[in-house]
Amino acid sequence: MIITYPIVETFHSLQGEGYWSGVSAFFIRLAGCDVHCPWCDQKESWSQHNHPQLSGQLLTQQVVAANPKIMVITGGEPLMHNLEPLTTELASLGIPLHLETSGAYPLTGSFDWITFSPKPYKPPHRSIYNHVKELKVVIADSEDLEWAEIQADQIPPTAIKYLQPEWHSQKSSQIVYNYVLKNPQWRVSLQTHKYIGVR
Template sequence: MSTLPIYETFYAWQGEGCHMGRAAFFIRTFGCPVKCPWCDSAGTWHPDWVPEKIERFSADELADRAVAHRAEFAVITGGEPTIHDLTELTAALHRRDLPTHLETSGSFPIKGDFDWITVSPKWAKLPLPENLRRANEIKLIIEDGESVEKWRAQVSPLTAGQVVWLHPEWSKREDPAVMNSISVTVKTQGHPFRAGYQLHRVYNVDSLDSGARPIIPLGGNLEIGY
């Protein structure tokens, strides 16, 4: 049986999107070639923050961890999880009757059987059109006052009418240009746009589980929220 490199696993609740507030078990894979400059999981790829040792686990080992909790579903995230073949892992989770969600940039082919797919496009490596159409929801990271319109031009022709969440990039969550652009878009455009936020960070819920690693402050600047 093959194994996957895993950065962390932990039990919390989903802090974003259509399943916000529901109990979830998170499986965060190691590795990411996209490398966003504001990444909040830089320990999965950044040379300054990668742990000395990354453990590998089989699909059954990970699925057993997930069902040991009272989670409503499992979330496979990263890093960028789709650089790995997730077929065995999704099959193992489904054998245990645990719905399986994916969080991805959409930049690579998706290998695995998922009940829910969240695609969050990144400029460093744009998503594959087929992944945007396959997504159940789309999450756009809004970095400045022009981000919404830039993403609308890039993504809208390739979607299939899914909910599109507009999330302030975390270090810009108090930037009026960012926040106002989200509010104005939702108020003037309506569906498919919704205002989003990382609610789990407000509650600091991930840290309540001993399996979660601390959020890595990319660049080491806690004052700007990385």
């Protein structure tokens, strides 16, 4: 039986956020998310319906054609799906495979890098914490800093910690700037792809 996944879009661009910012990346955006962040800029990904179902084999062919430095499975919330078959298929390419997740569901699949972006609207499943390579907490207002610290206490000490201003909140950049100056264990993550006008 061929396993397929609902795909919102695939595209080749630069990773815009976090540690791998600026690197050539092929994105696979899976449909489905019930975290429902009020400021979400991917609301079209919330429903699993009305999106084409693609096989891992077809997605692998797209990656080969793009020839990126890294592959990124994102969403939506990708862990709503069993990612084991998809990551097994993609791993055959020998290209580093990254996951971007809120961690709201149990971890499935094998990854070289996990970007963990926990959301208070649907708290993470405990299976994610030991596998986090970078923590990226979106900050809309100062109350979110407390949530960021609670999450940071549960990840490996080697994980890199980012605060990312919420794009639509004018005060968020100043909140993050002030906090990182006083708490240098944190870094600022900017959505650089939006500044240069690419996806």
